Amino acid sequence: MIEAIMRLGRRGCHLLEALGRAGIFLAQSAVGVPSREGWHLWLKQMHFVGVLSLAIVLVSGLFIGMVLALQGYTILVDFGAEQALGQMVALSLVRELAPVVAALLFAGRAGSALTAEIGLMKATEQLSSMEMIGVDPLRRVVAPRLWAGFVALPLLTVGFSVVGIYGGYLVGVDWLGVFEGSYWSNMQASVEFLADIGNGMVKSLVFALVVTWIAVFQGYDLVPTSEGISRATTRTVVYSSLAVLGLDFVLTAMMFGGI
Amino acid sequence: MKRSKMMELGVGLFMLAGILGLVFLGLRVSGLTFTSPGESFRLEANFANIGSLKPRARVTMAGVTVGRVAAIELDTEWYDARVILELDARLENQLSRDTTAAILTAGLLGEQYVGLSVGGDPETLASGDIIHDTQSAVVLEELIQQFVSNMVSN
Numbered sequence: 001m002i003e004a005i006m007r008l009g010r011r012g013c014h015l016l017e018a019l020g021r022a023g024i025f026l027a028q029s030a031v032g033v034p035s036r037e038g039w040h041l042w043l044k045q046m047h048f049v050g051v052l053s054l055a056i057v058l059v060s061g062l063f064i065g066m067v068l069a070l071q072g073y074t075i076l077v078d079f080g081a082e083q084a085l086g087q088m089v090a091l092s093l094v095r096e097l098a099p100v101v102a103a104l105l106f107a108g109r110a111g112s113a114l115t116a117e118i119g120l121m122k123a124t125e126q127l128s129s130m131e132m133i134g135v136d137p138l139r140r141v142v143a144p145r146l147w148a149g150f151v152a153l154p155l156l157t158v159g160f161s162v163v164g165i166y167g168g169y170l171v172g173v174d175w176l177g178v179f180e181g182s183y184w185s186n187m188q189a190s191v192e193f194l195a196d197i198g199n200g201m202v203k204s205l206v207f208a209l210v211v212t213w214i215a216v217f218q219g220y221d222l223v224p225t226s227e228g229i230s231r232a233t234t235r236t237v238v239y240s241s242l243a244v245l246g247l248d249f250v251l252t253a254m255m256f257g258g259i
Numbered sequence: 260m261k262r263s264k265m266m267e268l269g270v271g272l273f274m275l276a277g278i279l280g281l282v283f284l285g286l287r288v289s290g291l292t293f294t295s296p297g298e299s300f301r302l303e304a305n306f307a308n309i310g311s312l313k314p315r316a317r318v319t320m321a322g323v324t325v326g327r328v329a330a331i332e333l334d335t336e337w338y339d340a341r342v343i344l345e346l347d348a349r350l351e352n353q354l355s356r357d358t359t360a361a362i363l364t365a366g367l368l369g370e371q372y373v374g375l376s377v378g379g380d381p382e383t384l385a386s387g388d389i390i391h392d393t394q395s396a397v398v399l400e401e402l403i404q405q406f407v408s409n410m411v412s413n
Binding site for chain 1: 263266267269270272273274276277278280281283284285287288289290291
């Protein structure tokens with residue numbers, strides 16, 4: 001009985017310790033803003049997490065926009081309100097789906113790769129060799145990845161929204177025959193730049209920070225064995241998905257809950 | 260060297276596409292326009308009941324949008340709602356003094372908006388004037404109550 005309580009306490013201490021380590025880790029590596037020679041490292045990571053994630057994010061955006069328009073149409077047509085299709089597609093994409101789905105895809109596509117890469121560097125003792133020759137691995141390895149993720153995900157989110165809205169246009173206007181003018185004008189009448197698009201971008205920035213933070217921290221903090229790497233990669237995807245979905249509710253409640 | 264140049268180009272294009280996407284969202288999706296806030300003037304109108312009229316609701320005239328609701332507050336002198344309307348500057352000193360304002364509903368379930376209709380007075384409304392002839396929102400419960408009490412009295 002007492003043994004069980006002690007184990008619980010040990011767990012709690014470990015959890016708090018890990019949280020503290022992660023916080024210190026974030027603070028130390030975020031200071032490493034890309035300097036002149038760090039610029040190229042950042043660029044390379046930007047290419048890896050941003051440009052190469054573009055395809056999966058845009059294709060998913062297209063399909064999500066199309067399915068939103070299709071589902072929305074069948075519901076709205078019952079009320080004779082299919083003119084509001086553009087408004088529905090745009091608001092649900094910009095406020096909710098684009099930040100969340102892009103972050104989830106980003107965690108799977110880029111986050112897991114970051115964890116595995118840094119983890120393998122740790123397992124093959126590249127990180128400790130760097131420290132040995134006087135190069136700070138937090139600055140050299142972690143900071144460019146952190147900053148690249150922080151910049152790339154909001155851009156990917158914008159792309160997701162744009163392509164999704166066009167996907168909705170393809171299905172709604174070209175296929176189902178919603179009037180084109182009402183698709184765009186209802187959208188423009190109801191979407192507010194700061195309240196909707198701005199808040200969506202704020203969400204996306206928060207998710208970008210959380211997902212990349214979790215990914216690089218899991219890679220940096222893992223047990224340097226092959227099993228440890230596989231566990232850390234799994235944990236990256238699980239933790240960041242949960243964090244994104246949980247934070248999304250909190251942020252939505254703060255941004256739109258007052259209405 | 261060649262490879263790194265290609266990468267720079269790719270990242271540059273990616274960021275450019277992101278920024279252009281944001282501009283697209285701003286202009287095309289949210290219909291952001293760069294009108295300076297100086298191009299409007301304000302009128303006030305008091306309503307006995309505004310129903311569910313919200314700030315930023317449309318103000319229309321003959322169905323054409325001519326402005327928006329800037330603010331709604333409670334008038335503590337008469338305990339009715341004071342609605343401040345922000346109208347297109349082109350209409351300043353054009354609307355007759357007996358212009359009426361009514362709170363209307365778009366469709367059966369739609370949002371509420373303010374409809375203006377012009378009267379025949381040669382004098383016109385200037386910025387800050389008050390529209391006296393107003394018509395409150397139709398509240399369904401009151402309508403039903405009226406109907407029921409009429410039935411009973413008959």
